[in-house]
Amino acid sequence: MSAITLSHVSKSWGAMRAVDDVSLTADEGSLLVLLGPSGCGKSTTLRLIAGLEDADGGAIAIGGVDVTHLTPAQRKISMVFQSYALFPHLSVAENIVFGLRVRRVSRAERDARLRRVADIVGLAHLLERKPAQLSGGQRQRVALGRAIIAEARVCLMDEPLSNLDAKLRHEMRTEIRALQQRLGMTMVYVTHDQTEAMTMADRVVLMRDGRIEQNGSPEELYNRPATAFTARFIGTPPMNLVRQGDHLIGIRPEHIRIVTGGDHAARVKAVEHLGADSIVLCEIDGQPISVRSDGFSKVQPGEDVRLAWEAGHEHRFDPVSERRLEASVQDGRLATSVG
Amino acid sequence: MADRRHLAGSRMTDHAASSPIVSRRAGSQAWWNAVNAWLLLLPAAVLLIAFTHFPILATIRHSLFITRRNGTEAFVGLDSYRAMAADPIFWKALGNNFWFALGTIPTSIALALVMAVWVNRNMRGRGFLRLAYFTPTVLPMIAVANVWLFFYTPDYGLLDQLRGLFGLAGWNWLGDPSTVMGCLIVMVIWKEAGFFMIFYLAALQQLSPDLEEAASIEGASRWYTFRRITFPLLMPTTLFVVINAVINSFKLVDHLVIMTKGGPNNASTLLLYYIYEVAFTFQDSSYAATLTVVLLTLLSGIALLKFGYLDRRIHYQ
Numbered sequence: 001m002s003a004i005t006l007s008h009v010s011k012s013w014g015a016m017r018a019v020d021d022v023s024l025t026a027d028e029g030s031l032l033v034l035l036g037p038s039g040c041g042k043s044t045t046l047r048l049i050a051g052l053e054d055a056d057g058g059a060i061a062i063g064g065v066d067v068t069h070l071t072p073a074q075r076k077i078s079m080v081f082q083s084y085a086l087f088p089h090l091s092v093a094e095n096i097v098f099g100l101r102v103r104r105v106s107r108a109e110r111d112a113r114l115r116r117v118a119d120i121v122g123l124a125h126l127l128e129r130k131p132a133q134l135s136g137g138q139r140q141r142v143a144l145g146r147a148i149i150a151e152a153r154v155c156l157m158d159e160p161l162s163n164l165d166a167k168l169r170h171e172m173r174t175e176i177r178a179l180q181q182r183l184g185m186t187m188v189y190v191t192h193d194q195t196e197a198m199t200m201a202d203r204v205v206l207m208r209d210g211r212i213e214q215n216g217s218p219e220e221l222y223n224r225p226a227t228a229f230t231a232r233f234i235g236t237p238p239m240n241l242v243r244q245g246d247h248l249i250g251i252r253p254e255h256i257r258i259v260t261g262g263d264h265a266a267r268v269k270a271v272e273h274l275g276a277d278s279i280v281l282c283e284i285d286g287q288p289i290s291v292r293s294d295g296f297s298k299v300q301p302g303e304d305v306r307l308a309w310e311a312g313h314e315h316r317f318d319p320v321s322e323r324r325l326e327a328s329v330q331d332g333r334l335a336t337s338v339g
Numbered sequence: 340m341a342d343r344r345h346l347a348g349s350r351m352t353d354h355a356a357s358s359p360i361v362s363r364r365a366g367s368q369a370w371w372n373a374v375n376a377w378l379l380l381l382p383a384a385v386l387l388i389a390f391t392h393f394p395i396l397a398t399i400r401h402s403l404f405i406t407r408r409n410g411t412e413a414f415v416g417l418d419s420y421r422a423m424a425a426d427p428i429f430w431k432a433l434g435n436n437f438w439f440a441l442g443t444i445p446t447s448i449a450l451a452l453v454m455a456v457w458v459n460r461n462m463r464g465r466g467f468l469r470l471a472y473f474t475p476t477v478l479p480m481i482a483v484a485n486v487w488l489f490f491y492t493p494d495y496g497l498l499d500q501l502r503g504l505f506g507l508a509g510w511n512w513l514g515d516p517s518t519v520m521g522c523l524i525v526m527v528i529w530k531e532a533g534f535f536m537i538f539y540l541a542a543l544q545q546l547s548p549d550l551e552e553a554a555s556i557e558g559a560s561r562w563y564t565f566r567r568i569t570f571p572l573l574m575p576t577t578l579f580v581v582i583n584a585v586i587n588s589f590k591l592v593d594h595l596v597i598m599t600k601g602g603p604n605n606a607s608t609l610l611l612y613y614i615y616e617v618a619f620t621f622q623d624s625s626y627a628a629t630l631t632v633v634l635l636t637l638l639s640g641i642a643l644l645k646f647g648y649l650d651r652r653i654h655y656q
């Protein structure tokens with residue numbers, strides 16, 4: 001039993017509501033990603049789960065037990081900090097077994113577990129080094145090792161990859177996900193990078209200004225964004241939002257085609273060639289819109305083109321509240337822009 | 340492509356043609372750099388040599404001579420050192436200095452550390468507390484000595500007035516060989532602890548709060564975290580503070596001049612005060628030089644210990 005449940009949890013710093021009535025559940029053995037722009041309250045939410053901050057209101061349960069007023073240690077969790085928080089004067093080995101020493105685990109068991117964990121995170125040859133003698137990726141692995149050696153059922157991670165370069169980030173992403181699944185941990189993973197969220201998560205909780213904007217599977221967030229904010233946040237490049245009269249319409253770049261005889265006139269502003277595909281940045285009535293086209297797009301900046309998309313791919317949002325309008329897409333009544 | 344090769348080629352020939360000049364220029368450049376470096380070092384070097392190195396050498400030389408009444412010097416070799424070894428007051432001063440150091444250093448450092456950890460926490464009036472602890476350090480030493488002189492005055496002093504409340508008789512705190520050293524030690528601890536606290540406080544604020552949080556998640560108690568994380572990371576500061584404290588304990592002289600004059604019966608004579616007395620009261624400059632050499636040897640020993648041994652065993656960030 002290691003599911004994590006937050007019910008109506010709030011936390012303020014003075015007048016600033018960093019976490020505002022947040023309720024969510026991370027199922028046992030799943031990976032939940034807290035996603036959102038910087039300053040939206042992800043870290044605070046994670047620290048509330050860890051017990052490093054006290055909630056102003058609401059309840060937190062881990063494995064069915066109310067932990068709202070327990071200390072971090074009593075919650076039996078492990079955590080990876082953004083800074084890694086390695087103890088600079090201790091060797092890699094001592095860093096990893098720190099928690100076992102605190103709990104007076106016998107020497108024999110400590111050594112056995114250290115060997116196993118060092119193999120898992122690939123640090124067996126670096127155990128005597130000090131953190132300062134390691135690369136960023138290696139430090140990250142030490143932090144990971146320290147988190148998993150406790151064999152806690154719950155693991156919390158706060159932007160663990162944000163200090164790594166792009167290639168390493170990609171590698172570690174896969175590794176962390178594989179590790180989480182292999183050890184069956186319940187993981188809450190904080191990131192501002194939607195790619196990380198989409199590739200790793202069982203469930204994504206998108207936050208905005210301390211509140212939950214949308215809570216769903218990566219697929220749901222991508223295919224059925226509940227608000228224009230989600231639509232703008234998910235996808236590279238994100239969904240295009242175009243105001244047409246008093247409608248707010250969203251279309252994914254990959255659903256738009258540049259065709260002669262398309263029913264939207266647009267002007268090409270710039271073209272980004274990514275290799276496998278190209279992103280053509282256009283403008284419709286002064287509104288930016290990006291189009292993904294396969295291969296090496298031949299269109300030139302300044303060129304006038306025509307765009308088309310299928311009505312079924314349109315997402316409609318209330319122009320004032322920016323909430324998703326469900327019915328309109330389903331019955332296709334307003335799908336006037338079929339090419 | 341061809342263009343680039345041509346360019347590179349032309350640059351190479353250029354370089355080849357001018358290379359003797361370049362190297363000669365590089366040579367004189369290096370020479371100028373050296374001259375500049377020495378010129379920049381000169382003011383500091385002159386001061387250091389004139390006021391530190393030369394006096395040390397002169398002192399050592401002086402300790403091997405005696406000055407006759409007519410002003411001429413006579414070489415006596417190690418005679419002064421033999422006299423020193425037979426001088427009970429020298430041994431008394433050295434012993435006093437040892438007990439004084441032992442009494443002040445560990446306590447003032449421990450106090451400084453405790454106060455720093457306490458003041459470092461988020462609480463009301465933190466700024467005021469910091470200032471309060473630091474006050475003893477900024478007060479002029481003469482004023483400090485006089486304030487404490489009042490505390491220790493027999494019958495009228497603060498201490499005796501407090502004793503009076505319990506019906507106890509007055510006590511001549513500074514006039515009794517059994518209490519005078521204790522009184523000095525208490526005063527110096529009061530003065531030094533706040534000063535050292537500032538260093539600990541600065542070091543504590545450099546430590547990432549993440550470390551403490553990581554330890555707390557692993558279930559480490561406050562004391563365990565302090566013992567295994569905070570204290571080891573403060574070791575560079577502790578070393579710095581210890582060295583300073585030891586040096587200070589050998590440098591103390593002004594309080595003695597005002598409060599005890601080394602008495603009673605040399606019970607509060609410390610090494611530097613003894614040197615001061617020998618040199619300026621007894622006017623025996625060559626014996627003073629001999630004592631100074633001993634003091635210098637002690638202090639250099641401490642410095643060597645720091646740079647040669649301790650620095651290698653301590654984790655610096």
Ligand SMILES: Nc1ncnc2c1ncn2[C@@H]1O[C@H](COP(=O)(O)OP(=O)(O)O)[C@@H](O)[C@H]1O
Binds near residue numbers: 036042
């Ligand atoms: N200890 C704190 N004191 C005051 N304000 C804080 C503190 N921690 C976070 N905040 C504020 O709360 C908001 C949310 O912070 P945080 O949870 O760290 O955001 P995120 O991790 O999503 O970038 C921010 O506006 C931040 O300035």
Ligand SMILES: [Mg+2]
Binds near residue numbers: 042043044159
């Ligand atoms: Mg954060």
